[in-house]
Amino acid sequence: MSQRQVLQVFEQYQKSRTQFVQTVAELATRPQNIETLQNAGVMSLLRPLLLDVVPTIQQTAALALGRLANYNDDLAEAIVKGDILPQLVYSLAEQNRFYKKAAAFVLRAVARHSPELAQAVVDCGALEALVISLEEFDPGVKESAAWALGYIARHNGELSQAVVDAGAVPLLVLCVQEPEIALKRIAASALSDIAKHSPELAQTVVDTGAIAHLAQMILNPDAKLKRQVFSALSQISKHSVDLAELVVEAEIFPAVLACLRDPDEYVRKNVTTLMREITKHTPELSQLIVNSGGIAAVIDYLGDCKGAVRLPGIMMLGYVAAHSENLAMAVIVSKGVPQLAICLSEEPEDHIRAATAWSLGQIGRHTPEHARAVAAANVLPKLLALYMDTQSSEDLQVKAKKALKSILQKCTHLPALEPLLYDAPSNILKHVVCQFSKVLPHDSKARRLFVTSGGLKKVQEIKADTGSALQEYITSINNCYPEEIVRYYSPGYSETLLERIEKYQPV
């Protein structure tokens, strides 16, 4: 055997290895092949190829492994059990940038499925290696590393704390300032995932000066970047008043309102989520947002969109109105109540309707003016219908009932209360009749209207236990009218009249 023939054998082997690994990587992009690959035992074959001499084979093997792990968590667990992770982590420090990208891809694919797998990734010491990769020059490597860190931190607070302890946050903030859009996106999403678990983590993110950089990117033309930026800001501001104030001090209002007209749906949703997280803390923050015209923008947004994306906007209006009656009046003046009534009637989902009912309750519960404004939008019969509907979820029924009660206790607008006399159950009826009994003694026109519209008749037909509050109210209503009128409208009056006719003997 000459030397050339010997070398030829080795070259052939190398070629076949390269071909195998490239084909496997390509096949792994399509989900239907992965089952077959798994049954053929691709894991055990790819593992030694990770330690191959040739760098391209290593990289492609890592890429193939990443794609396989991405598909489902059994394969990811197989990777963890097969002890591949320590090798990957070790070579993450050594090799060239293509390999680093592929290795970070594998780590991210493993960590995304469940907290246990992410914990396994962390236990291999991947965090230090990933943080070191964040300091590389190549933006692709930084992007993969940031993505992997984001997926690890997404699951729970301990993993986020581990990521923070590895010193990732300042590097992520530096990545956010890089010119590449993809890197900015991933870094912003990683910061959002870290900050969402607890106030301390959010404070750590804020301490590295992330808010200023995130705020600068608000008017960037890229839609996906804006999604992540707003998500990050809302996760930071949701935990406490101080954090929300810090976010607001970055002077994002009123520039943020312009993004409410972005063509991308999720950007708008994230903007309203941010506004909701800010307004829910204190009346001053809500006042700030109201004064910058945020309510009008959110109401227009609710008019434009449909479905589950409306939820943050509805909740924001509820939070604003809940703080004080000034703010509730501001919501009413900005024409929020008709929009909420439309949402209540249009939306099919129970949780959105429950949120709308809650918001309407918060708006209407302050003073009779507020209750009148809410009742004028014809909301009360709808709320009653939702409460009575057996198909609505328990949460919806409870919220509808509470909203109805709180509005009714302040409502003095009698034309809106009348329809409720007819269908309401006794616990709601009690409040309705109570309101009538408060208003009727003082207003003669209302008394006349009450009689002519048939309300008095209905009230007489109500059966109440003697001594209950309902009976007291009915008595006080009856005291507003002369006795013969009350008798006239009492049930069975026609029978008594007929009896009298029968008993009467003409002279």
Added chain:
Amino acid sequence: MARLVKFQSQIQQVRVEFFIRQRIAEENRKRENAAAVKIQSWIRGCRVRAYVRYLSRNAVIIQKIWRGFAARAVFRQMQEAAYLARRMKFYTLMAVRIQKRWRGYYVRKYIHNYYERKKYLEALSKKNEDIRKELVEFEAYQRKDRERLALEREEQEKYRQAQRLHFLLSTKQCPGVFNSPFRESPSEMEARLRRVTPVLGQTAAQQARHKLRQLRIAREQQNSSFLPPINAKKPQGPFRPAEEVWRQRQRPLSPTLRVATSITALEEAREELRSQELSARLIHHPFWLFANTHKSRKYEPMIHTRTSFEPLPYGTKHFREEKKHTLQDKEPFKTVFTTCQVFDKFGRLYSNAGKIV
């Protein structure tokens, strides 16, 4: 004497009287004693009573005065208390009036200012309207912007396509695909093809990117070890080794000196020199050694200038005719000296021809 006799007769009577009297007195002693005691006791009683009366009258006076004093003091206190109560009532009445006014003012101004609230709600509605208008405008502007960008990109794409399909341009002899004779006028692609300028290699940006990519590849090549060359079917012949071929392919452009210098290089050099002189030179006359010594020298004219014969212009004047009037506003010829190019590329060419010297 008569009296004496009378008296002597009366002595017996006196004795008898004495005894009678004694007897009477004795009989009346008890009674009279009792009466005397009674009178005495009465008198004593009267005296004591008078004394007691006197004492009690004085005691009453003292008590009267004392009681008057004490009662007046109490009265004064009661009076003061009543006065105080009246004053306090008055003060509270006035304080209520003040507080009433103050509370009304304060609540109306600071707690629930109706007019401020009305103004605020009006201003809020106005602000909402403004924001709504602004947002609508902003959205319209952004949409126009996006559409404009999309149009521009489309236009660029079509231009690039036209550049690549420039050979489909119609000629006089043969109408092109986009200029069918059955159409009234050529289609827009045809118009584009006519407007297009040919692609002259890569643009500057593309070149820069290409260069970067090549540098990166070169660095990668250096870092990673080379695979042993695959000698599957090595062609026979004196072919050059692969590294040399590779080097030749990567070789940058090496223009000749003539090509590299501009046609106005000489003028430019002169201008440069002149400007350097203008800025750098401080002294405008040359330094001549011992110049002052010439000042005192007398001028000695030359011999042949003293002669009357003219200097012969032979050898210094040309014999060609010069048409000065036709050449008046024309520039003189530029003489461009071409270098001898034979040995420019000597030893630097890739081919082996010409190396055999």
